[in-house]
Amino acid sequence: MKCTIIFFSHKGWRHRPFFPYFAKGARRFRKMSARSAGLRQGRTDPYSTKRGRMLEMNSEELDVLRKQVDEINEKILHLISERGRLVQKIGKLKHAQGINRFDPERERVMLDRLLSLNKGPFKDATIEHIFKEIFKAALELQESDQKSEMLFSRKNRKENTVVSVKGETFGDGKPHFIFGPCSVESYEQTEAVAKAVKEKGLKLFRGGAFKPRTSPYDFQGLGFEGLKILREIADKYDLAVVSEIVNPAHMEEALEYVDVIQIGARNMQNFELLKEAGKVRKPVLLKRGLAATIEEFLYAAEYILSQGNSQIILCERGIRTFERATRNTLDISAVPVLKQETHLPVIVDVTHSTGRRDLLIPAAKAALAIGADGVMAEVHPNPSVALSDARQQMDLDQFSVFMEEMEKFTKNYL
Structure with missing residues (x-):
């Protein structure tokens, strides 16, 4: 069967056989096949060679540009490092003069000057963002320098401070305990607790003689009379006295x-x-304030350290939050944070942080598990008639259960 193609031109219709056009396509196909065969036999393709030369030229140019970028990166790094060293010097001068490290007016002046000099290709918003990050990093560098100079800082002293009291060494990696009544109410009440503490093989005995209470009408403590009772009973049972001074x-x-x-x-x-x-040469147990940040807590310790007394035990005792299920909120995360930031030993007061005797054991376990150097809790012979904090103190039987649980926990998990 013979096929034809009809063409239309100014001369009218013309009929041509189809096979010449097919033949032309076939010749082109044979040329392509021959070219492919030649490439397989190792002969050079002139088209690919030309394209390869162009790619090679582009690659060389790209390498040159990348090298220039690397050189600029190195210069930027050098300049940023040099700027950082200058900022550190400025930070030390500001600290010495008591000037705030962050100066928003100065930052705005620097940004405005940089934006006025910006000729592109980056937009002003991009330039502002980049330099704000540089300013932020510089401020953090100043803060880090100041903290490293602080006496409480782990950067200043790598090894743990060990505070020794009556053979108990806080900071030695072992758990230690401090127990006693919230307030010294009488000789008999105080002695009953001291005897129980001694029977458990413990050495540290707490008791409040001066009581800073929320209400002026609440029991304020026995004052120096209470301290005398504590001292007499502690000597009788070979215990060390831990007591608050407010004035x-x-x-x-x-x-x-x-x-x-x-x-x-x-x-x-x-x-x-x-x-x-800070001027005395006796250990200090410093409690965290009700609404104090960890930074404020550490700066309070710095006041003591700056006067020459390095025997400080920090005590997390809960902070005030919106939660009402407990008296305060035990900031359990403060323990590892403090252990990272400072070389001073850290203990947890589980009584005041929870305000509930039913939570004392789990709170104490959590404190020791997360790395606290010790636990403080309150004990009273008859909590129901206590003159202060009646709902949160353990009685003597509960104290025995508490210590049994602590002994099992420390033996199995610490």
């Missing part, structure tokens, strides 16, 4: 009766009291 003027006289000076949560930022505690 800087009482510090010298109180040293006769106490082995560890406690500075309570409400006095964490009583700076004159902190300074006085």
Whole structure:
């Protein structure tokens, strides 16, 4: 069967056989096949050679440009490092003069100048973002420098500070315990608890003689009379006294009766009291304030350290939050944070942080599991008639159960 193609031109219709056009396509196909066969036999393809030369030229140009970018990156790194060193010097001068590290007006002036010099290709918003990140990093560098200079800082002292009291060494990696009544109410009440503490093989005995209470009508403690009771009973049972001092003027006289000076949560930022505690040569148990940040807590410790007393035990005792299920909220994460930031030992007061005796055991286990150096809790012979914190103190039987649980926990998990 013969096929034809009809063409239309100004001369009219013309009929041509189809096979010449088919033949032309066939010749082109044979040329392509021959070219492919030649490539398989190792002959050079002129088309690919030309394209290869172009790619090679482009690759060389790309390498040159990349090398230039690398050189610029190195220059930028050098300049940023040099800027960082200058910023560190500025930070030290500001710290010495008591000037705030962050100066928003100065930052705005620098940004405005940079934007006025910007000729592209980056937009002003991009330039502003880049330099704000540089400014932020510089501020963090200044803060890091200042913290590393602080006496409390782990950067200043790598090894743990060990505070020794009556053979108990806080910071040695072993758990330690402090127990006693919330308040010293009478000789008999205090002795009953001291006897129970001694029977458990413990050495540290706490008791409140000066009580900073929320209400002025609540029991304020027995004062120095309470300290005398503590001292007499502690000597009888070979215990060390841990008790709070609230007035800087009482510090010298109180040293006769106490082995560890406690500075309570409400006095964490009583700076004159902190300074006085720093001048003595007895250990200080410093409690975190009700609404204090960890940074503020550490700076309070710095007040004591700056006066020469390095024997400090930090105590997390819960912070005030919106939660009402417990008296305070135990900031359990504060323990590992403090252990990272400072070389000082850290303990947890499970009584005040929870305000519930039914939560004391799990809170104590959590504290020890997360790395606390010890636990503090309150014990009373008859909590129902206690003059302070009646709902949160353990009775003597509950205290025995508490210690049994702690012994099992430390034996199996620590």
